[in-house]
Amino acid sequence: MTPNHPDAEGQPTGQVEVGDVVEVEVGPVAHGGFCIARYEGRVVFLRHALPGERVRAVVTEAKEGQRFVRADAVEVLVASDHRVQPPCRFAGPGLCGGCDFQHVELGHQRELKAAVVREQFSRLAHLDVDVVVEPVPGDVDGLGWRTRVEFAVDESGRAGLRRHRSHSVLPVDTCLIADDRVVATGVLGRDWSGSQAVDVVAPSTGEPVVVPVPAAGAAVGEDGPPTVVEHVAGHRFTGDFQVSARGFWQVHPGAAATFVDAALEALAPREGETALDLYSGVGLFAAALAESVGPGGKVVAVESDGDAVAAAAANLAARPSVLALRARVDDAFGVARPKRSGPGSRAQRSRKLRRHPLLPLRADVVVLDPPRTGAGKDVVAQVVALEPRAVAYVACDPAALARDTASFLEAGYRLSGLRAFDAFPMTHHVECVALFER
Ligand SMILES: C[S@@+](CC[C@H](N)C(=O)[O-])C[C@H]1O[C@@H](n2cnc3c(N)ncnc32)[C@H](O)[C@@H]1O
Incomplete structure (x- = not known):
């Protein structure tokens, strides 16, 4: 294969097949742990490379008629100053898929993640954000977490x-x-x-x-599965939580406390307020909110997983101001589930949409911590209808967060705070905590 023309943007020329070796200039980082390069009119999603490098890459996925291919950098011709020897011998082209950035100096991994967050907000929410990806306290070298x-x-x-x-x-x-x-x-x-x-x-x-x-x-x-007990010791909240060994809990040992501190700092919940913890898992944020709003306040937690709700009931038993509901958040609000084909979609169509009677009609503060797909515009609209003064959105996918940010902005809320945390060093993942205010 001949070297590419970096600014070639036209129709793909020639055939590119899996196994071909191409030589490319590496462009910017993109969401998902790869960089963008171009080769003969095609976009190349390139792993194991860094912006500004020149590499030889082996094509790992290519489909006829598609304008993009995937490739792994296998030889570095011009190296970035931020390139390091991967500490793990299982990291590299064709090897373990768990880490994306072992070849990148740790501080620069965080700069790349910040660039991705900025790009997602710019593209999907039309917002310029200034964000720094902070290490999670206790992290030294990005390993062993x-x-x-x-x-x-x-x-x-x-x-x-x-x-x-x-x-x-x-x-x-x-x-x-x-x-x-x-x-x-x-x-x-x-x-x-x-x-x-x-x-x-x-x-x-x-x-x-x-x-x-x-x-x-x-x-x-x-x-x-057995149950484990996780201890959270933040600056603003301390507590113990039972969690199923196969259930959701933050994987970085410093993450739960860091995100709770960030959410409480952003929301500044007051005594007597009503708070919602949506996608509440085993009740981490609900417990912290309950402590802040006190016995005169009220917290409603909503979570769909039965084991998590059972654990939440135990974790929150000593906090009578918290009500833990087992429901999908969209079901609890009485809005349609996101459309999907396959099993369940017929049941979905015949389901009556009815708001959960125990879900309050107003809330002062809301924590939203959805899975990677995000909350979605219908749920955001329901959150906005509660007229909360502040919403803390804890997000493991910056693209979903940026999409939902657009919905909050449209509804008259502003993004008044955005923090990002390196809760998954060596991988492309990044956790954000955004604050929306009316
Ligand atoms: C990112 S986790 C957050 C859990 C909790 N806030 C924590 O920090 O430990 C997302 C949670 O949402 C739950 N979940 C996923 N889809 C849901 C839905 N449609 N409605 C309610 N809960 C959902 C998952 O079971 C999971 O517990």
């Missing part, structure tokens, strides 16, 4: 991690971003035949827990 890891199991029963955009499992004997206690359980040397995965949780209190996930169709055992 992951307290929850799901290892995949290959056909011969070996535990490992999946390759990028693949079901193929790369057997590993360590994972450098995992908490040392995860690897010390010895799960990586054992035979896991009969399991499709093995979960390891190293909670902030007690011993690590190993949960084999039986092959598809089989149940996780009669009593379900």
Whole structure:
């Protein structure tokens, strides 16, 4: 293959196939852990490269008629000053898909993530934001932070991690971003035949827990997965939370306290106020809000996962001002679920839309912490209809946050604060806490 013409924007020329090696100038970072390059009129989504570099890359995905291909940089011709030797020997082209930025100096990883957040807000919310990605307290070198890891199991029963955009499992004997206690359980040397995965949780209190996930169709055992206790010690809130070993909890040991502190600082909840915690998990933000609004206030938490709501009931039992509802947030507001095809869509069409009778009609403050898909415009409209003075939006996907920001802006709210945290060093993921005010 001949070198490209970097400014070629026209129709793709020639064939590009998987396995071809192309030489490209690397352009800006994009959302998803890759950089943008161009090759003969095609956009190249390029992993293992850095903006400003010149690399040879092997094409990993190419479809006829598509204007983009995916590729991995395999040879660096002109290196960025921010390039480092990946600390993990399983990081690199064709290897483990878990980390995207092992080849990038840690401070620069955060600059790249900030650039992605800025770009998403500019493109999707038409807003220029000034954002710095802050380290999560306690992080030194971006390694050893992951307290929850799901290892995949290959056909011969070996535990490992999946390759990028693949079901193929790369057997590993360590994972450098995992908490040392995860690897010390010895799960990586054992035979896991009969399991499709093995979960390891190293909670902030007690011993690590190993949960084999039986092959598809089989149940996780009669009593379900074990429960762990997570201790949160922030500047503004301290508490203990029961969490199912297979349920949601922030994976970075400093993240839960950091996000609670950030949300409380942004909202400044007052005694006697009504607060909503939407997508509430095991009740982390609900507990913190309850403490702030006091016994004269009220907190309503909404979460769809049954195990999480059961854990929340236990976690919040000593806080009578909190009501934990088991419901999808869109169902609780009585709005249609996002359209999707496949199983469930018929039930969805025939479902009556009725607002949950225990959901308040007004709220002073709201915490929104949705999954990667975001809250969506219908839920944002319902949140706005509560006329809260402030909304703290905790977001694991900057694109979804930027889309929902556009809905808040349209409804007359302004983005009055935005913080971003490096809760997932070495990966492209970034967590944001945004404040919307009326
Ligand atoms: C990012 S987690 C946040 C959990 C909690 N706020 C925390 O910090 O631990 C998102 C939560 O939303 C729940 N969830 C996903 N879709 C939902 C929906 N449509 N309605 C209600 N909860 C949902 C998930 O089960 C998960 O507990």
